[in-house]
Amino acid sequence: MAAPDLTALYKEGLAAQQAGKTDAALAIFDRILSQRADIPEVLFQRARCLMARDPKAAEKDFRAALRRKPKEAAIWQGLHSVLRGGARVKLEKEAFRAKITLGSEADARPILQALKSGRADQAEMAAVALGKRAPAAFWPAYLLGEARLALSKPAVAPLETAVARDPDYVPARLALARAYAGAQRPAQAEATLGDLATPEATLIRARLFRDTGRPEAAVEALQSRPLKDARGAAELALSLAQLGKGDAALDAARDAIKAGAATEPLLRATAFALEEAGNIAGAEAVIDEALKTPTATLMTHRAQLHQSAGEFAAAEAGLIAAIDATPTHGEAYRAYMNGRKITEDDPILPRLDAVLERADIKAPDRAALHFAAAKARGDMGQHDAVFPHLDVANRLMGKAYPYNFEADLAEARLLTAEWNTLKDVPAQGPVDPVIFVTGLPRSGTTLIETILAAHPDVGAGGEMPFLSRALMPVLEALRHDTLSPDALATAGQRYLSAAQRRTGGARVIADKAIATFSRIGHAARALPGAHFVLVKRDPRDTGLSLYRNMFPEGLHRYAYDLQAMGKYIRLHDAVVEFWQKALPDRVHVVEYEALTAEPEPHIRALLEAVDLPWNDACLAPEATGRRIQTLSFAQARQPIGTTAVAGWRRHAEELQPLIATLEADMDLTL
Template sequence: MLPNDPARLKAAFQQGLAAQKAGQFDAALAQFRQVLAVRPDLAEAQFQIGRIHAAQGDMAKAETALRKALKLRPKEPAIWAALAGILTGGKLKKLHAEAARAGVPLSGEPDISALIARIARGPTQAAGAEADALDLVRRYPDAAHPALALGAARAAQKKWSFALPALEKATERDPTSPMAHVLLGEVLLKLGQLSRSEAALEKARGLGADVSVPWAHLMHETCRDAEAEEVLARAVKAAPRDPRLAGEHAQALVALRRPQDALKVARKAIASGATRTNLLQLANAMLNEGDTGPALKITGEVLEKSPDSVPALTLRGQLLQTTGELEEGQAMLLRAAEISPDGAEAIRSYVGGAKLAEGDPILPILEARMGDAALPIASRRTLAFAMAKAQEDLGHYSDVFPHLHRANRLMKQEFPYRFENERTHVQAILAAYRALKNRTPATDAPQDAPIFVTGMARSGTTLVETILSAHDRVTAGGELPYLSRALAPFIEAANTAPDRLPDLMIPGAQRYLQAARRRVGTDGIFTDKAISTYARIGLIAQALPNARFLILKRDPRDVGLSIYRNMFPPGSHLYSTDLADIGRFIRQHDAFVEFWQAEMPDRVHVVDYEALTAEPEPHIRALVAAAGLDWQDACLAPQNARRDVATLSFSQVRQPIYRASVAAWKRYQEELAPLIDALEQPVTL
């Protein structure tokens, strides 16, 4: 017999649960009976014994155990629900009457329609609905509807990883629920599990659900935008007065670089009931796709009708910053900050657009908003990033890191990260590369020669791309979002279906090139400085045998500092919110660079940022040669290159090459100790 020791009893109970989960029912029963010999009043043990007998098909024993559990815990809904699941006929009818007298709701599937309606109202309502859904899950642990409500509430808040288990349980418990399969497909897509997403959406379609929108999203995320647009065009034709479908169709047209067609669709949507907010969403999509001209036109139209529209002022200010109209952009952003009770995004963009000095009109506004505890968390973290930048501009260096720590803590709270989770992705990439490295290059591989400029975020990639774009044969593409999307099915297959890799590689490369050329607007040489490229160099080299790779190397302490003090789009660069994680991520990046240099020394060229900025000409000549280009003197004056810049470096690249940010880490050496400690630990692939 077990001793009456709480710790030993808990351990024995957990062992029983583990055995039960593994299907080892006899071992589980033995553990639970040992526990009951010491604690006969433990309802949880009787409950699990009842569930085991039910799983074995012995309903009489299951009923006996569950009734013992119910006697110990007469108000526990889970026990009533379990009994209801094994009884039939008169016994079940009697149980319902007993439950009613006990004041316990007994229903296999509680009504969740009110919860779903609340979730549909937006993330704030969904947060409250999540708590109520959790309560339902506890009361009805084996039911499908509570799990569906919980998954829907979490998905509405973009808690993709937390939504997934609930939706998997919902579809397992009720395989006929179209809504559960649609939501599962959408969440799997967000998590990059494309094959499973497609299967879930196909199942939902078979159950009669309209999956036009999530299916189009799946097509978009794999660089099949023409197919996405066709799907949505058919959906709009079937439901011409649905403003949501029209809005999605307009977004698909923007992705195809058809802004005028997108605008026509959006205006039809407004005539059908959509608000003018949809126009600003469209303009923002155009900004992301590089269509700044049409986006500026839209924001101008909105401001003509609503001169004090904060979203329109903010977006127009950001557009003007992107196109180099910095002074006018700052004026727009200041106006937005002045008239909005929040204005966090306008303030952040203003502060990021110039070096502030004492007396700048944005400073009192920023100070006032920083003291407003009623602002949403997203606004407070945005303002904290802005305040850190402002304090550094003003030379108040001791005040910088308290704001940075607060900003990153709030970001990590919403977007958690574990470095260990990177390993699965890294292994998938390396598995795909090793499966193909000794393969004879495909004769049908595209002969295009894009130049990939990559490295850690904030390492100087924008400077190198701007140097190359000064060459008359090169068009700057910026951070193109297509490579990881086009290769996603390819990388996923490395672990799930390695025999499909050769068939997926060339179509992925072709989809990438089609999307990239559509975005950049050239049939000639273009650059792509997507940060994630560094991990996929081996795969890209196989798919695009003429591609060149330039990798930035910069003092990792400066890189780490720059990453920590910059606010990336929420949900991206998840490692950036913790100094130790940044250090580990940088070392993993370094391991990749060393690996690719050893594997492909003739195609990978490393650019030393400190050396480049100290003595530009020889290093610019070397990188131009490594890019396969003839020499042009214009490359020595990259600040004269005319181009839009949509990254955090939009103001710096309009200046001559400078060294102000070299060794900036020394000013914050003490605060950067976790980063520096992590950088001293090597990371292997």
């Protein structure tokens, strides 16, 4: 019988190994070694196959391979990965003398130091370089993941590799859990944490619960394992605030501050969470607590709460005080200008003009100042002066928050493609009536929500964040083929609990969550009783309004560039057209221009579409006196009218980059 072709067998074994067929690969490598027991490459690959299942056997093969190839770094590195304790330390000393890079903790110390000193970009480059020299080592993969987490970059892949190489190293598991959470994979993050009970694991777990609409579970996790430090108390404060528990949240925030938490950021975050939960009095109390050490930012925040409530005199007084305290605080000027019609004799106007002349203004303040100046010039009829200010403001915002249209396009394609799976999943969620009002920002969604809020059966919650949080596990399951009807029903119930808490248990909930447009099918399956009201407005008017406004925390990044905005509007149109065709009986369209020209028939059609009886109060939504926590807080308190229709014509020339882009085709096909 002819001797086997060992080279061909070796290639066959490598192929099996790379395909994950470890048993087949081992059988082939054993067959080769039965013919020739001294081939270092085969011993090395056999050891790699055995690393996870039998480290002692792997060590034996690595050592045998190393005796035959003592200068081969990959063999040293493989052996290092299966050793522990003194044997590992001994090998590291031997490798140092032999000038072999193992990718060990000692090799990684400069990277660790760079991370500790805040030089994450340098740490990332060094980890990549070390990984090239030691491709099978734990430390380069782990530290690459930590560096990318610090840089807010995708970090799942290197951290999965690190945990696979050393499942017992707790910091790597914690980092991987944080990476999964950042990638909106909460179930995977929870599974990675497992039963870890370290303080860091408890914090990550609590944040996961908050981010997926489970603040009750977050509070339970934090109280069952109390963390005696600032981070634990701060996380407890935010979790309690999400539940609307103002006094308890403020007490926890005080504990966190005593333990060293930064006062102003924590109290503002707690106030925002209480606002989300519908506890406005609690939010005001928290800001009042913070104002014991007043700053312009806090004074502006408090004034904006007054604006939301329609308390314009108190808001104006607070904003003037903020400007007096810090004459360069751009947000105070912007909020002041947005709260009133500006005339040439306004006493704040010359102060705004003077501060714009200064060269020492920081970019965020300068952007806000230019938005404020554009609003003032428009109010005074100085229309030629509007866009020079808007262009500067939007350029600064675009630089601070770069926009990636391709990412939005990819997500839209994915969300619409998921309907192929969702449409066949039984809708088992709560059937309580919910009305989602959606559309582009600045398209009239606040007006429609205010009309609905005037109905005695409806509780309007404003732009609530709860749907996105509740659906996060659903999206994860869809994208990893683990979706079940129970997941959708659970998402619906989580949403409903939070929305009812915010609206005081209203019979019908109205939710002006702008992001709903992209996931109407997902929401329809999670909430079988929901209706969707889509507001459409002339995109040129919508675009002008978007360009005039500054959005918080980098939201709506497309709005800071007219061409990018045009592409996004076309994408939005394509997505809503998809959902209109997919769910024609669940989506009702309101044309803003038609509604404002002749309100009653369109309001009657709206109420009929969402199964509400007629009520005359809906004709005068400005009389509701409700809080309005959007940029439209002033406009929504005016009677329905056409003053905002066709305003784009005044700036038709400046808007040409937007108008031209609105002609583009948009393909949602994956």
